[in-house]
Amino acid sequence: MAAAHSYSLAQSILKVEDVSLTLGDNLILDKVNFEIRNITRPDAIAGQVVGLLGPSGIGKTQLFHLLAGLKQPTAGRVLIGDPGQAVERGMVGVVAQHYPLFMHRTVLGNLMVAGARSGKSEAECKAKAAKLLDEFRLSDRANHYPSQLSGGQRQRVAIAQQIMCSESFLLMDEPFSGLDLIALRKVQELIHGISTAHELNTIIVVTHDIAAALEVADTILLLGRNSDERGKFVPGARIQATYNLIERGLAWRRGIANTPEFVECLTEIRERFALL
Amino acid sequence: MTASQPQAPAANWADLFRPNQAVSAVAMQIVIGVQVVIALVVWWMSPWAALPKPNEVFAALGRLWFAQGLGQELLTSFGMNLQALAITAVLSLGMAYLTVLPAVRPIVAAVAKGRFLGLSGLTFIFTLMAGGGRPLKLALLVFGMTVFFVTSMAAVVSAIPKSAFDHARTLRMSEWEVVWDVVVLGTMDQAIEVLRQNAAIGWMMLTMVEGISRSEGGVGAMLLNQNKHFHLAEVFAIQILILLVGLLLDYAIGVFKNAVCPWAVLTLERK
Numbered sequence: 001m002a003a004a005h006s007y008s009l010a011q012s013i014l015k016v017e018d019v020s021l022t023l024g025d026n027l028i029l030d031k032v033n034f035e036i037r038n039i040t041r042p043d044a045i046a047g048q049v050v051g052l053l054g055p056s057g058i059g060k061t062q063l064f065h066l067l068a069g070l071k072q073p074t075a076g077r078v079l080i081g082d083p084g085q086a087v088e089r090g091m092v093g094v095v096a097q098h099y100p101l102f103m104h105r106t107v108l109g110n111l112m113v114a115g116a117r118s119g120k121s122e123a124e125c126k127a128k129a130a131k132l133l134d135e136f137r138l139s140d141r142a143n144h145y146p147s148q149l150s151g152g153q154r155q156r157v158a159i160a161q162q163i164m165c166s167e168s169f170l171l172m173d174e175p176f177s178g179l180d181l182i183a184l185r186k187v188q189e190l191i192h193g194i195s196t197a198h199e200l201n202t203i204i205v206v207t208h209d210i211a212a213a214l215e216v217a218d219t220i221l222l223l224g225r226n227s228d229e230r231g232k233f234v235p236g237a238r239i240q241a242t243y244n245l246i247e248r249g250l251a252w253r254r255g256i257a258n259t260p261e262f263v264e265c266l267t268e269i270r271e272r273f274a275l276l
Numbered sequence: 277m278t279a280s281q282p283q284a285p286a287a288n289w290a291d292l293f294r295p296n297q298a299v300s301a302v303a304m305q306i307v308i309g310v311q312v313v314i315a316l317v318v319w320w321m322s323p324w325a326a327l328p329k330p331n332e333v334f335a336a337l338g339r340l341w342f343a344q345g346l347g348q349e350l351l352t353s354f355g356m357n358l359q360a361l362a363i364t365a366v367l368s369l370g371m372a373y374l375t376v377l378p379a380v381r382p383i384v385a386a387v388a389k390g391r392f393l394g395l396s397g398l399t400f401i402f403t404l405m406a407g408g409g410r411p412l413k414l415a416l417l418v419f420g421m422t423v424f425f426v427t428s429m430a431a432v433v434s435a436i437p438k439s440a441f442d443h444a445r446t447l448r449m450s451e452w453e454v455v456w457d458v459v460v461l462g463t464m465d466q467a468i469e470v471l472r473q474n475a476a477i478g479w480m481m482l483t484m485v486e487g488i489s490r491s492e493g494g495v496g497a498m499l500l501n502q503n504k505h506f507h508l509a510e511v512f513a514i515q516i517l518i519l520l521v522g523l524l525l526d527y528a529i530g531v532f533k534n535a536v537c538p539w540a541v542l543t544l545e546r547k
Contacts (some may be wrong), residue, residue, distance in 0.1 A: 023303050070442050090448030100443035104461050113457070117448040145539040213537050 002035040007046065007246055011082035013202050014067070014168070019076035020236070021062055028059040029066075030236025031076070032126060033223055037204060039246070046108050046252075047201030049166075049191055051213030053269070054223035055276050059237040064173050064206045064224065068094045080169070090117070092164030097177060099154045100147040106165040107133070107157050108142040114164040126165070126186055132160040152183060156190065157182040168200040175205060189217045190256075214262065218251040220269065224276025328509035333516065336509035346498065346517070353494040354521065356410065357482055360417035360474055368422050368474075369467060372429035376455050384430055391423035395481075399488055400512045409491045414487045421478045428470045432463050465540035468533040475529060 015037040021029040039046045054060045065071040066078055069089040077085040085091075101110050108129060115125030132137045136156040146154055155175070162170060174185050193202050207213050213220060220243040225233045245251040248265060256262045291297040299307075303516065321328060339462060340346040371387060395416055402419070402456040405499070406412040444454040486496025495514055502510040534541050 065442075066495055068446060069444075071444060089445045092446075094442075094446040096439055096443060098439070100439050102444075102462065104464060104537065114447045117453075145542050148542050162446065245483060 006043075007039050007041045009164050010040050012037050012079070012084065013081065013200070014204075015020070015079040015084050016067070019066060019073045019078060022064065022074045023062075027236040028062050029073070031236050032063065032223070032238050034239050034242065036204075036219070038200060039218065040199070042062070043254075044252070045196055046218070047198055047203070049195045049196035049217045050202070050204045051217035051220045052204055052206045052223060053127060053210055053213055053220060053273065054237065055209060055273065056208055058223055058225065058276065059071050060206050060208075060223060061173065063237075064094075064171060067204065068092050068171055070072075070094070085095055090165065091169070093159075093166035095155070095158050095172045095175065097168065097174045099151075099158035101154065101158055101161065103146050106143050106145055107138060107149070108115055110157060110161050111164050114161045115229075118165045129160075130165060132163060136160050140226060147188065152186060154188065159190070159194070164196075168198055168201045170194065170201075172203060172205050174207050174209075176207055176209040184212060188212065191216050210273060211257070211266055214245070214250070214266055214269065218246055220276065224273075227275070240276060241269075243269065257263065283286050283487060285454050313392055315377070326508060328512055333510040333512045335515035336507070337517065340498070340510055340513055343431070344498070346514070349493050349495050349498050350517065350521065351488065352492060353482055353496065354525075356492075356494065357417070357525075359477055362472060363414070363418050364425055365477070367418070368425035368429055370491070373424050373455065373459055375430050376435050376459060384426060387514055388423060388427040388430060390419070391427060393423075395420055396488075409489060412489050413485045413492075416488065417478055419472045420481045420485075424477055424489075425470060425474045429467060430472065432466045432470065433459055437465065456477065465533060465537035468529065468537065472529040472533070474527060475525055476522060479518070479525060483518065493526040528547060 012035055016032055016034050019029060019032040020027070020160050036043060036048070036050055039048050044130040052063070062071070063204065067087065069078070069091060078084060080087050081092050096275075105113060111132065112122075112125050115124070115128060118153055120128065124150055130139075136159070138153065138156055138160070140148060141153060146157065149157065159170070160205070161171075175191070176184055179187060191203055191205065195203050201267040205213055206215065220241075221239050222241040222243070223237050224240040225235070225237050226240075243265065245265070248261060250256060250262060250265060278357040288301075290297055292303070316330065319327070324330075337346075352405050358538060371380070371384045375384050398419065399412075399416065399523050402415045403412055404413040440462065441454055441457050449457065482494070483496035486494040486498045490500070494517060499514045499518075502514065
């Protein structure tokens with residue numbers, strides 16, 4: 001097993017306290033608890049990527065909406081920063097599964113409207129938009145409309161738009177869904193690039209693709225339901241397991257997918273996943 | 277064979293008679309041209325004596341235009357149609373956009389149900405309200421178009437996915453800003469398309485409305501007068517002119533839509 005990197009945990013970035021959600025008579029989430037703290041490394045910029053995994057229909061998207069402030073929990077609270085402030089929409093960047101954009105605005109227009117809502121002046125918005133377009137290799141698409149972009153370009157614009165508005169916290173819903181191997185690698189590189197661009201950059205990837213998440217994440221949270229003594233699922237999902245990939249020497253390394261420790265961890269998570 | 281691959285029109289004519297095939301624009305233009313020629317020949321060769329021949333119709337068109345002021349009547353009708361269309365668009369779009377307010381939804385739903393009412397039955401009430409003449413015709417046209425416009429546009433607003441609203445909300449937009457960007461600007465291309473359909477409805481209704489109130493004249497009044505005297509060549513001539521002006525209006529709104537909403541026609545696919 002590779003040696004774990006030296007790191008320390010600093011202030012809280014996100015805290016989910018006893019969050020429950022009931023829709024109609026259905027208990028979807030039951031006392032979900034987890035905390036993401038700022039990770040600092042002595043030798044590198046260490047933003048972080050958290051993979052929130054769970055089977056389809058378990059309530060990942062509902063939790064995603066709660067973390068984004070788009071929905072209020074039935075009980076409990078989601079706190080952002082330190083000291084914790086109850087999450088409100090706009091505090092967290094949200095990249096939904098199909099990369100929604102304003103179709104009637106150009107790429108630059110999409111970034112400018114997001115920047116304006118964050119209270120920046122027009123000059124600041126233009127400067128930041130130009131920087132992001134350059135970083136995301138979209139400068140030549142600034143005056144194109146979303147309907148003229150490829151899927152990968154749209155995803156990058158959607159991420160850039162959220163960064164214009166929400167700075168360092170990004171939630172991504174199923175970013176690996178339906179991608180071929182090359183596109184998957186590109187998205188993973190993109191996520192890695194954003195997370196290492198700034199110390200406080202934090203990305204939560206909500207997905208059911210275990211291997212893809214494992215390759216890019218520092219922490220894996222497993223969302224699932226408990227079973228009763230007869231093996232029947234009890235309503236209400238909660239965090240069933242937390243995998244610290246830094247401790248396992250699986251974080252901050254490229255090309256680990258074929259290493260024995262990666263395969264071992266993947267197998268362990270898959271076995272647990274199958275029971276959820 | 278796909279529409280994105282330019283091809284010779286004669287590539288495979290059998291594709292014209294196979295389901296779900298795409299053919300080139302040139303091939304389609306040739307098909308339309310051939311069908312128009314066939315229609316003209318059928319018209320020319322028609323055995324029905326009552327049906328005026330094309331040359332009679334064009335001669336009648338000349339008489340109407342130069343001797344009976346068809347151009348002026350057409351201008352009167354067209355102007356009133358545009359005025360009614362403008363009023364309808366403002367009223368209908370306002371009502372459709374306001375369906376974001378739950379309190380307004382029942383009112384808009386009730387207005388949309390008005391499309392099942394007969395215009396003839398409402399004429400008396402509208403006459404009492406509008407006083408007759410141009411205001412009466414305007415009121416009838418606006419009512420007739422609004423009930424359909426509101427129905428279509430309210431459906432467009434209702435079909436906006438929740439994810440589009442959520443996306444705007446994640447950018448810290450207030451609810452009214454969400455309405456402006458997602459509902460108003462985001463559906464502008466569809467609003468113009470609905471306007472286009474309702475312009476056609478209004479243009480079709482115009483002759484009927486001008487028949488109800490013949491003050492000020494208009495092509496509708498002229499059409500009914502020619503009908504009354506059984507001048508079939510003149511009737512056909514007016515109908516053809518109404519059709520051509522309607523098509524021109526439809527084309528103009530399409531050009532306007534493409535100019536104002538370029539995103540609606542742009543795709544990654546190369547045509």
